[in-house]
Amino acid sequence: MYDIIVIGAGPAGMTAAIYARRAAKSVLVLEALSYGGQILNTPDIENYPVEAHISGFDFSTKVYEQTKALGAELVFEKAVELREENGIKVVITPKNRYEAKAVILATGSENRKLGLADEDTLVGRGISYCATCDGNFYRKKVVAVVGGGNTALEDALYLADLAEKVYLIHRRDSFRGEETSVERLKEKGNVEFVYNANVTKLIAEKRLKAIEVTDKVDGSVRTIELNGLFIAVGRVPENQNFASLVQLDDAGYVMAGEDCHTSCDGVFVAGDNRTKALRQLVTATADGAMAATEAAKYINSL
Amino acid sequence: MAVIEVTKDNFEAEVLQSEVPVLADFNAEWCGPCKSMRPMLDELAEGNADYKIVSINIDDEDELAEDYDVTSIPCLVVFKGGEEVNRSVGLIPRDAIAALVEG
Numbered sequence: 001m002y003d004i005i006v007i008g009a010g011p012a013g014m015t016a017a018i019y020a021r022r023a024a025k026s027v028l029v030l031e032a033l034s035y036g037g038q039i040l041n042t043p044d045i046e047n048y049p050v051e052a053h054i055s056g057f058d059f060s061t062k063v064y065e066q067t068k069a070l071g072a073e074l075v076f077e078k079a080v081e082l083r084e085e086n087g088i089k090v091v092i093t094p095k096n097r098y099e100a101k102a103v104i105l106a107t108g109s110e111n112r113k114l115g116l117a118d119e120d121t122l123v124g125r126g127i128s129y130c131a132t133c134d135g136n137f138y139r140k141k142v143v144a145v146v147g148g149g150n151t152a153l154e155d156a157l158y159l160a161d162l163a164e165k166v167y168l169i170h171r172r173d174s175f176r177g178e179e180t181s182v183e184r185l186k187e188k189g190n191v192e193f194v195y196n197a198n199v200t201k202l203i204a205e206k207r208l209k210a211i212e213v214t215d216k217v218d219g220s221v222r223t224i225e226l227n228g229l230f231i232a233v234g235r236v237p238e239n240q241n242f243a244s245l246v247q248l249d250d251a252g253y254v255m256a257g258e259d260c261h262t263s264c265d266g267v268f269v270a271g272d273n274r275t276k277a278l279r280q281l282v283t284a285t286a287d288g289a290m291a292a293t294e295a296a297k298y299i300n301s302l
Numbered sequence: 303m304a305v306i307e308v309t310k311d312n313f314e315a316e317v318l319q320s321e322v323p324v325l326a327d328f329n330a331e332w333c334g335p336c337k338s339m340r341p342m343l344d345e346l347a348e349g350n351a352d353y354k355i356v357s358i359n360i361d362d363e364d365e366l367a368e369d370y371d372v373t374s375i376p377c378l379v380v381f382k383g384g385e386e387v388n389r390s391v392g393l394i395p396r397d398a399i400a401a402l403v404e405g
Contacts, residue, residue, distance in 0.1 A: 033393050033394070033395055034335075034339065034342075034393060034395075036334065039334075041334055041335065042334070043332050055332075055334060057334035060334075060338070076395060123374065123391050124372070124377055124389070125371060126373060128374050130374075133333065133374070134374045134375075137367075137373040137374070138373070206371070207371055228373065
């Protein structure tokens with residue numbers, strides 16, 4: 001049995017492992033994919049103290065090496081279930097069963113999908129969730145961005161400098177994102193705003209060729225021919241597998257304050273999957289420190 | 303066998319004419335998820351002769367990326383007998399990579 005199992009090896013989870021090891025607790029980190037998490041998609045981090053510029057990959061690799069050097073064990077298996085048996089926390093993966101005195105949930109979040117037919121199969125064939133990753137493939141082409149928050153606006157701004165034309169499709173008549181970004185988009189000249197509209201169909205022939213957009217006000221349907229569709233409609237936390245043990249809010253985030261305590265004794269949460277006001281690298285690592293410290297305190301009190 | 307770097311000059315010989323299935327990894331220097339996946343590909347390439355793994359840098363080889371409609375990376379494409387038979391986009395775990403080419 002481990003003292004602490006950390007689920008997720010992003011910045012929050014790995015920082016939790018670092019603090020837990022420094023509190024002399026045995027630590028297992030379970031990761032479904034590869035260490036780093038969402039920050040891997042960031043080519044240049046400019047707002048994390050100490051280094052003015054570092055790539056998400058280099059950042060993750062450094063934290064990973066630090067975590068390993070301190071003696072945390074990392075296993076690449078996906079945690080599919082968390083349960084409590086006689087006061088012991090049990091984490092199930094497709095291959096194994098692990099036990100611990102305390103668990104830290106640091107699973108982060110994933111891209112929210114539109115939920116349209118063929119959306120999954122067209123990823124990489126015209127559909128993308130990351131403009132800075134895939135924008136270069138659409139030089140001088142026609143693209144659309146769906147969404148109304150800052151990510152959607154920033155994606156549209158980024159793409160407007162590359163693509164021939166950018167449609168910005170939003171289900172409301174005004175944007176949640178920053179007004180300055182909206183003004184800059186209006187000045188671009190190659191951005192067409194499509195308000196009060198939902199993307200209702202993907203039209204593909206091997207790859208995405210067009211989309212159908214339905215006007216929410218009058219119900220009219222318009223077909224837009226394009227090469228790429230960038231979906232920026234937010235993120236969803238990856239907490240479904242733990243919902244039976246810890247309380248989630250309506251959006252699926254684990255309910256916890258700054259102390260990272262969940263509704264279940266001995267289960268803590270750190271990073272983007274926690275209810276919080278600001279989801280940034282620095283707040284994720286801060287959560288990791290807090291959750292591990294609280295977990296160590298909990299174990300010492302047993 | 304190590305992962306082989308492929309350009310448009312040796313693509314025909316290494317990929318299309320290959321006698322064993324080929325797993326082609328379309329990647330770029332600036333792509334974090336691609337870099338995280340690379341050690342898994344190196345590991346799979348070592349100690350197996352059933353298939354080979356090649357790496358294609360899409361910034362240097364934009365024609366190959368265009369020919370195979372790669373619009374998002376990391377993108378893994380499996381070729382058998384010169385034809386594409388399978389594809390996966392995005393970071394996936396080691397077991398899923400192996401299943402893509404072995405399955």
